[in-house]
Amino acid sequence: MRIAVATGPGGAGTLRPLAEDGTPAGPAETVPDLVAAIEARERAGRPRWVWPATARLYPALLERGVRVARCHDLELAETLLLGHAGRYGEPRSVRAAWARLHGAQVPADQAPAHEGPQPSLFDTDDPAPADDLDQIVEVHAAQQWSIAALPGFALLTAAESAGALVAAEMGHDGLPWSAEKHDALLTGLLGPRPSGGLRPRRLQDLADRINDAFGPHSHVNPDSPAQILKAFAAVGLPVASTRAHVLKKIDHPAVPLLLEYKELARLHTAHGWAWLDTWVKDGRFRPEYVVGGVVSGRWATSGGGALQIPRVLRQAVVADPGWTLVVADAAQLEPRVLAALAGDRAFADAAAHGDLYAALASAFPAGGALSARDKAKIALLSAMYGGGTGEAVQLLAVLKNRFPDAFGYVEAAARAGERGRLVRSLLGRTCPPPSADWRALTSTGDDDRASSALRSRGRFTRNFVVQATAADWALVLLATLRRRLTGLGSPRLVFFQHDEVIVHAPQELAGQVTAAIHASAQEAARLLFGGTPVVFPMEIAAVPCYADAK
DNA sequence: TTCATAGGCGCG
DNA sequence: AAAGCGCGCCTATGAA
Structure with a gap:
């Protein structure tokens, strides 16, 4: 059973049951409290929810403690179908898809309403127009017809939609993050947190010594590649770039200082105290994932840099007391x-x-x-x-x-x-x-x-063929693992990085979570490749701290 | 002052 | 001179 969902004003909405192929299986029903209605029907029968965009709708459900098992994300499915037809970048909203079906003027997608307090979807003063249930039903039926004709697409769209659920849930639950450990690490490497926009002590010290190394009248900003190039040229060591592996080849006292500066400056600017203030609240790092944000099907992020966390900062990822982090990595996936x-x-x-x-x-x-x-x-x-x-x-x-x-x-x-x-x-x-x-x-x-x-x-x-198929596999793994974890109760997916997942779980469930990950990897391989002899082993460790894995 | 780009480096 | 794929984020820089 599927149920189409259209949001209305003031937290209301409209629902309509559908058959698998998208034909209506009952009348539309308007409900005053859409979240409550979804919760009741989810308990009754675990339908697949057909809605325009998980990223816009699901956070409001999660805020009220409502989770769903399955969905069909119309915008993500539309994006995949357009891409398959060689029509990349065309508008993907339900309105746009409906207009394409009717040969009407196709409206451009609205820019993602960035910033501002999170879910505006159910706000009573929401300026966004309400969804049109009839359009949702019609677009879904057309998608189902297209999907049925494309081998693999039923699994692909189901997995993409499940990924959208996971992304919203991970953004809601957050990755356990110790601000204390992070701060201690920064202080140890950079010196005490400076006030204002000043360089931390250790960075300023390195900058001074870099200038000394270039001579008594040197004024080099180590953050400026152009100035570094000039400084090396001035001492008779022309270099093509200031990249670390290029600098390593030349013999000059400034080189080791610059390499250390670059590494620490990167940590300070990208994942320093400002990042900590912005992204970590109440012991959780809550990034913004973008499902399908990479053309290959990998996820991207739109803030927080969750997919580029420096390895040294894994020390700050710490399980809650009595809980553990089950860290799993697909070995040699591609x-x-x-x-x-x-x-x-x-x-x-x-x-x-x-x-x-x-x-x-x-x-x-x-x-x-x-x-x-x-x-x-x-x-x-x-x-x-x-x-x-x-x-x-x-x-x-x-x-x-x-x-x-x-x-x-x-x-x-x-x-x-x-x-x-x-x-x-x-x-x-x-x-x-x-x-x-x-x-x-x-x-x-x-x-x-x-x-x-x-x-x-x-x-x-x-x-592309390799990276995107690896992303297929990882997404199916994620979807099947999510289903298994739901069966275990409290364990939560808290991190997903291309070929790696982290599950936060009570210690006593570590063994069952580990088994669930192995089983999901096998299931993903079977769903994609049938009886291939190729194995997809997972390297799994249950650890108190992310840095302890591997 | 704002904006787009380049250089660089973090992750897979 | 560039050079093996895919990203996001930061600073410096110069144009608008």
């Missing part, structure tokens, strides 16, 4: 995905257990500075990213000879991209078409810029 995708028998056999790179190592010649395992890893990464300079050239040749189907799979994706064609993940998530600029550039000449653009597009599509 090469395993390639193995399963390509159906390369020899490669899949290597990916059938343990350490994939080690299993491949015997195919690569011994000798030299690199171990055979490292060579296997470089070859794989080059194949998936489109690298292949220096030593990687020979290693790629080995890969091509020994594992021709795996090599051929990403090569075919690269060639499709170079021809301007679309490529898709296993479940059908589709890459954006090349831009008009790209077409103009690559159709006219065969100069350097044109061939560079061609190769760039090839690298993108080459990587």
